[in-house]
Amino acid sequence: AQSVTQPDIHITVSEGASLELRCNYSYGATPYLFWYVQSPGQGLQLLLKYFSGDTLVQGIKGFEAEFKRSQSSFNLRKPSVHWSDAAEYFCAVGADGGATNKLIFGTGTLLAVQP
Amino acid sequence: DADVTQTPRNRITKTGKRIMLECSQTKGHDRMYWYRQDPGLGLRLIYYSFDVKDINKGEISDGYSVSRQAQAKFSLSLESAIPNQTALYFCATSRGRGYGYTFGSGTRLTVV
Numbered sequence: 001a002q003s004v005t006q007p008d009i010h011i012t013v014s015e016g017a018s019l020e021l022r023c024n025y026s027y028g029a030t031p032y033l034f035w036y037v038q039s040p041g042q043g044l045q046l047l048l049k050y051f052s053g054d055t056l057v058q059g060i061k062g063f064e065a066e067f068k069r070s071q072s073s074f075n076l077r078k079p080s081v082h083w084s085d086a087a088e089y090f091c092a093v094g095a096d097g098g099a100t101n102k103l104i105f106g107t108g109t110l111l112a113v114q115p
Numbered sequence: 116d117a118d119v120t121q122t123p124r125n126r127i128t129k130t131g132k133r134i135m136l137e138c139s140q141t142k143g144h145d146r147m148y149w150y151r152q153d154p155g156l157g158l159r160l161i162y163y164s165f166d167v168k169d170i171n172k173g174e175i176s177d178g179y180s181v182s183r184q185a186q187a188k189f190s191l192s193l194e195s196a197i198p199n200q201t202a203l204y205f206c207a208t209s210r211g212r213g214y215g216y217t218f219g220s221g222t223r224l225t226v227v
Contacts (some may be wrong), residue, residue: 043218043219044218045218072140090157094213101146101209101212101213101214102160103160104174105150106157107156
């Protein structure tokens with residue numbers, strides 16, 4: 001069965017520092033992968049997605065993610081974090097090869113940004 | 116107006132009561148989904164629908180039912196609410212395979 005693991009429950013970084021949020025997935029074929037962000041009291045917003053092609057994908061708000069098949073990973077990165085990036089981040093994989101477009105979500109990583 | 120609107124935003128209800136959460140969308144998407152979010156558990160799929168006549172159970176459908184009244188409307192019902200259904204509920208829509216979701220702002224439900 002497909003699954004997604006986000007090993008870090010909570011991360012704190014200083015404003016201006018670089019950020020990497022980890023995501024590992026379990027899926028037999030080439031997965032559809034997504035990163036979402038949830039600000040307090042809000043719904044989830046799509047940051048970026050990977051389906052095929054270039055393994056380094058660019059998203060909104062200066063985020064990028066790299067698909068590494070050999071490591072079953074899809075880590076999210078940002079070179080310089082802003083205070084407004086404080087939020088919860090969810091990695092998701094498309095289940096059933098994307099036929100139903102059901103997404104399986106990780107448990108999330110809560111990002112705190114120190115001044 | 117928001118693309119995906121959920122009502123109510125917050126609700127407190129008593130154990131045993133029937134409650135309906137509503138979702139409407141202006142995206143024109145055929146696919147609609149209901150997820151619940153619990154701290155430390157992420158989002159889990161309750162039901163999903165491809166069109167008015169196609170409704171499917173997700174991983175945690177027990178205790179819930181849904182109705183797809185129109186392409187734009189997808190309601191979630193708790194027939195007899197229990198405290199462990201206290202959670203944040205999200206409705207989402209999708210254009211289809213390979214596309215991400217558009218989420219509503221969520222309904223925070225508390226069952227006392």
